[in-house]
Amino acid sequence: xxxxxxxDKLDKRQKKYLKDKFDISAWKDLTPTILKNLKEAMKxxxxxxxxxxxxxxxxxxxxxxxxxxxxxxKTWEEIHDFVVMKYEFFxxxxxxxxxxxSAKTYERIMSIIDKEELKVIVQDFFKTITTNLYSKMDILxxxxxxxxxxxxxxxxxxxxVSPLNCLNV
Numbered sequence: 001x002x003x004x005x006x007x008d009k010l011d012k013r014q015k016k017y018l019k020d021k022f023d024i025s026a027w028k029d030l031t032p033t034i035l036k037n038l039k040e041a042m043k044x045x046x047x048x049x050x051x052x053x054x055x056x057x058x059x060x061x062x063x064x065x066x067x068x069x070x071x072x073x074k075t076w077e078e079i080h081d082f083v084v085m086k087y088e089f090f091x092x093x094x095x096x097x098x099x100x101x102s103a104k105t106y107e108r109i110m111s112i113i114d115k116e117e118l119k120v121i122v123q124d125f126f127k128t129i130t131t132n133l134y135s136k137m138d139i140l141x142x143x144x145x146x147x148x149x150x151x152x153x154x155x156x157x158x159x160x161v162s163p164l165n166c167l168n169v
Contacts, residue, residue: 032092035067038066056097060096063094142167142168146163147165
């Protein structure tokens with residue numbers, strides 16, 4: 001599967017955040033299919049907005065918010081600026097028919113959606129990411145213990161010796 005172009009254009013702070021928080025460093029594994037599946041899942045959310053006044057698709061807005069938050073953006077202004085900077089990246093898997101929403105629009109849409117529905121979708125997305133990133137890794141079992149009777153108390157002739165610790169992998 002062909003990886004998304006321009007995914008490596010994240011700055012060092014964003015890559016470090018993803019590595020530290022989510023242990024995501026293999027960007028080549030985030031294919032357009034995974035991100036399109038996130039968008040398709042977002043289409044299942046209940047949209048309570050008045051249909052006549054809608055300019056932005058709810059799935060476009062929420063997908064942008066989730067990916068921006070995944071990259072370490074914390075405020076609505078940061079999310080808006082991130083989407084503006086990475087617009088070509090988002091256009092690879094989103095229509096973005098209404099353009100880029102303002103920071104207030106992101107905030108307003110997030111306030112009206114059902115949080116439980118979004119939680120399920122985001123958890124499934126994270127499961128997909130971790131399954132794809134870690135499916136090729138070996139699992140190492142680690143076991144540690146302290147050997148009883150290996151501790152020596154301090155005496156006049158001998159210094160104190162702490163117990164023997166063993167680690168098995």
